[in-house]
Amino acid sequence: MSAAEQIPIAPGLFTWPSNDPRLLGSKCSNCGIVIFPAQQSCPACSGQNVEQIELERRGTLWTWTIQGFMPNRPPYTGPETPETFKPFGVGYIELPGQVRVESRLKCKDPSKLEIGMEMELVVEKYVVDDAGREVIAYFFQPVAER
Amino acid sequence: MVDVAIIGIGIHPFGRTEGVSGLEQGVYAARQALKDAGLEWSDINFAYGGSAAAGAADTMVSKLGLTGLQFINVANGCATGGSALQSAFMAIKSGMFDIGMAVGFDKHPRGAFTVNTEGGGLGKWYGDIGMALTPQFFGMKIQRYMHEFGITEDALVRVAVKNYKNGALNPNAWRKDAMGYEEVATSQMVCHPLRKYMFCSPAEGGCAMILCRADKAKELAKKPVYLKAVSVKTRPFGSFEVFSQSQALERTNTPPTVLASRAAFEMAGIGPKDIDVAQLQDTESGAEIMHMAENGFCKDGEQEQWLRDGVTEITGRLPVNTDGGCLANGEPIGASGLRQVYEICVQLRGEGGARQVPRELKTGYTHVYGAPGLSGVTIMAR
Numbered sequence: 327m328s329a330a331e332q333i334p335i336a337p338g339l340f341t342w343p344s345n346d347p348r349l350l351g352s353k354c355s356n357c358g359i360v361i362f363p364a365q366q367s368c369p370a371c372s373g374q375n376v377e378q379i380e381l382e383r384r385g386t387l388w389t390w391t392i393q394g395f396m397p398n399r400p401p402y403t404g405p406e407t408p409e410t411f412k413p414f415g416v417g418y419i420e421l422p423g424q425v426r427v428e429s430r431l432k433c434k435d436p437s438k439l440e441i442g443m444e445m446e447l448v449v450e451k452y453v454v455d456d457a458g459r460e461v462i463a464y465f466f467q468p469v470a471e472r
Numbered sequence: 473m474v475d476v477a478i479i480g481i482g483i484h485p486f487g488r489t490e491g492v493s494g495l496e497q498g499v500y501a502a503r504q505a506l507k508d509a510g511l512e513w514s515d516i517n518f519a520y521g522g523s524a525a526a527g528a529a530d531t532m533v534s535k536l537g538l539t540g541l542q543f544i545n546v547a548n549g550c551a552t553g554g555s556a557l558q559s560a561f562m563a564i565k566s567g568m569f570d571i572g573m574a575v576g577f578d579k580h581p582r583g584a585f586t587v588n589t590e591g592g593g594l595g596k597w598y599g600d601i602g603m604a605l606t607p608q609f610f611g612m613k614i615q616r617y618m619h620e621f622g623i624t625e626d627a628l629v630r631v632a633v634k635n636y637k638n639g640a641l642n643p644n645a646w647r648k649d650a651m652g653y654e655e656v657a658t659s660q661m662v663c664h665p666l667r668k669y670m671f672c673s674p675a676e677g678g679c680a681m682i683l684c685r686a687d688k689a690k691e692l693a694k695k696p697v698y699l700k701a702v703s704v705k706t707r708p709f710g711s712f713e714v715f716s717q718s719q720a721l722e723r724t725n726t727p728p729t730v731l732a733s734r735a736a737f738e739m740a741g742i743g744p745k746d747i748d749v750a751q752l753q754d755t756e757s758g759a760e761i762m763h764m765a766e767n768g769f770c771k772d773g774e775q776e777q778w779l780r781d782g783v784t785e786i787t788g789r790l791p792v793n794t795d796g797g798c799l800a801n802g803e804p805i806g807a808s809g810l811r812q813v814y815e816i817c818v819q820l821r822g823e824g825g826a827r828q829v830p831r832e833l834k835t836g837y838t839h840v841y842g843a844p845g846l847s848g849v850t851i852m853a854r
Binding site for chain 2: 335336339351359361362363369370388389390391392393394395397398400401402403404414416417418420423424425426427428430436441452461463
């Protein structure tokens, strides 16, 4: 069986294809503020001189929740049906010296999530689209779970 | 600049009204407001109005009467009603018009709001992956707040119990049944730590106000309520708002609610301690708790004790959401902010019936919050 074609969930969110994918942010050349996803101007100082940078792979969990019901489809394109849906974690991960990014979490157990815990980036298959392609997305998972 | 008074208020009951469009609920509220003011539609110089999901407000002229008035549609998310009111306030303050109307209405399908990610500048992927949901934001925001300021689940439950209790006393509320502590505390977990009965739901309703120059209010109304301040602010850099795909490491201490609140207090020339009754956005229990502090009524963390002491109950020192808030009324986006103003007018006029605050009220305050991080505040006085 040949490997399915893989496409990122959106262009420019993370380096892809890559053996060591990183989230892509933008850094303002004027005030140094980093934001994610990358954009062409700085929301802090209104500067328009920004550079794209790769973000840290590891950070700490700043806050989190567990999405308890299946999101409306559309826009949701997750692989579940209402019958198979399982709650999933969402949180903000603080990347040292850079920015806090919002991400789905590879953990859905509230007893295993704690503010301040170490998290790391995972870029992997999210769902197979109608054309049979693997849609690749980013997640964060607790470092201890590796 | 001239001062502004509210001389007529109208509401269409919130909740679910089968067979009545959102626009018709807005028209109903407008007629109620006109009747309350003792005016005819032809007396109205201008109107600002809006809905998020129930059509263009200005089309209500075909039902109310084609008088040729200036009617401007407002679309500003959850602050649509508040923005319509602010626009009407400015129109009178400027001296351009004497009498006008602010109106809002809506009719949403059941279930969580579906977000237009691309229209909101978020990118399609954000909805694809299941992060374009307001309940997630509220869960994450209060989770962090509880961590930082020692708020417990007890406080979340108490807010919900209070608001359903107040709603049960309000004939226009959607949810008219009080709910026990256990029922709230054991309801289904929706977005941790927030449970089902700690959230409001999208709903239907309409609300309208007639505003006029304050110097004409006495001759037009028996009990005018003076609109001392209106302020609408958007998010500054470094605030943690709904649909933030990233946030700055350094947080601002002036999120949009603080900005709007401070500007309104400055305009009114009074402070939080001078407010007798308040309506604070309670999209869910956590929001009311955070908004108590962001609007300057208490310090971060004090809410736990305030709620235990019943400070924000109808019988307390600062009653909050005496009509049951969003929790008991649901959230028809276009009407929600005006409902808050309606309730303060009712309270200041002493017409709250079973939910009337049992002491003399001179001042009232409203605060609405909506995506993608904007707040509207009004301050009213008798």
